[in-house]
Amino acid sequence: MRTILQAENLTKVYRVGSVDVPALRGVSLDVEEGEYLAIMGPSGCGKSTMLHLLGGLLTPTTGRILIDGEDLTAATDAKRTDIRRRKIGFVFQRFNLFPTLTAEGNLKLAEGIHGGSDGKKGGDPERRREVLRLLQLEDKMHHKPLELSGGEQQRVALARAVVNRPAIILADEPTGNLDTENSAIVLNMFQEMNYRFNQTIIMITHNPEAAAMCRRIIQMRDGQIVAPGPRVQI
């Protein structure tokens, strides 16, 4: 198994006015290719901060992050954006779809950004169709987010994240805004992605059932990992 993500001794201190708020106090983490990892912990313990660091949306105060061999922490802002474009897919609690675009439009936008300089503007229709079929969204392709249920929106967001075959999917409470039924559907999709495509996923969740589907669970408290659970082979 190949290590796809390596975080070493990450700290993050937010500055609010003249007050320093330490959100992470030295977190180290290795993630292997194809892992499905859950991060749990009480609100405010630094889970989102860590996910944002791993995705290069924030820079750590100290520490180092390697993604697929590339050093995120040494990179410039533009370079971090570029690594994110090529390697990371985000899924958020609030779906964060473009309200003006259809489901398909949202996917194509992501493909367009991913294709960027390669000039692969049109994306890969084959891949898109496959992902939409897997997420049972074929008949919702031409709907805009407001015309979709929360569960459907989150499935579109997941489709958008996986359509470019990112090295890692980072999901921040993806079922936090969903009812039990839709949560179950979305979690099944995550598992399916992990199982079928060997997709690496790091997911923050409060839901023990969601965490139970993962191969490893990490517990956080006060900006630190308190229980780095064992890896479970399925």
Place this chain on the structure above:
Amino acid sequence: MESLVTANVRQRPVRALVSAAGVALGVCLVMLFTGLARGLSNDLERRSQNLKAEIVFTRDAGSTQLMSNAANLSVKYAEELLKVDGVAMAVPDIRYVSQGGKGFGFEQVEGVDWNQFAAMNGMSLVAGRGPQGLDEVVIDEAKSRNNNLSVGSELKLFGNQTYKVVGIYTPEAGPRVKMSLAAMQDALQAPNKCTWVYVKLRDPARAVEVARRIDEALPGNKIQLTRDIITNIEKSIPYLGVFLRTLVGLSALVSGLVVMLAMYTTITERTREIGILKALGASRGFIVGEIVKEAVFISVIGVVAGFAVSFLAGYLIQHAYALPFEYSWLWGLTAALIGLFGGALGALYPAVRAANLDAVSALAYE
């Protein structure tokens, strides 16, 4: 594929339309003002070029500016001028600037012996006869057409004196309304006076030579070649160019500011979407590009609408006030570029601001 740009425009059609209208306004300003300036200047030039007299003779004190109301030259000079070798005709003339017919702008009236003037310039009547009585005028075809006047119509000059149209002539030359010299002298209470004398030569090629002879025979007067006066029309409005350039600059500013404001508000509104773009890995260039593309899209609509409105407004004004509009490709191109660049530049600042937003706080924006 439906792009972000068109999707955004469709999401907020009113905002897009108002921005486009701002760009259109800038285009309209440029097109109408430059069209009018060109139209007026070309019109004046055309009418001047149809004057075939080679020399204009005035008193030194009297100015040869085309908009002078002085009639202070004795008509006797005409007789003296005829005695100079090489002079074929000498026609005394009064020009008077009168308040325009609709109280808008002003127009010139000319008092001149019709038969002599017509013979000198190769003009003829297409209807009616030449002016004889003190209340009779002839007009050119453009005046007849624009003001809906025909033989028998009346028109008011010098405030509210009524004159009768007795003839319509062609081609246009000098002021569009002409009466007899006597009628003008009567109206201005300047018996035996004129503004200047048109001098037609036997041999047009010898204008300089004859002018010198005239100066020797009648020293202390002003002798100008008609061709010099014509080229002076442009120069006689020396600040027109500056005025037009200022106007063009202001139009660019208007277009730019309107688009900037529109893009600025839209970017605040879409802060979270910009956060999403960043999470997807969109570069600064991509984000700036999308916003500028949207601005250019709106600007193109504005430019097209601006042209349409300019042509329509020009047409209506031309018919209502007989003001000539002449559009040029060059100014049209300038107006279009101003609309496009004004729009794109206006969008640039908000676009760069958006690209610099912090991704995490943009995503948290409500």
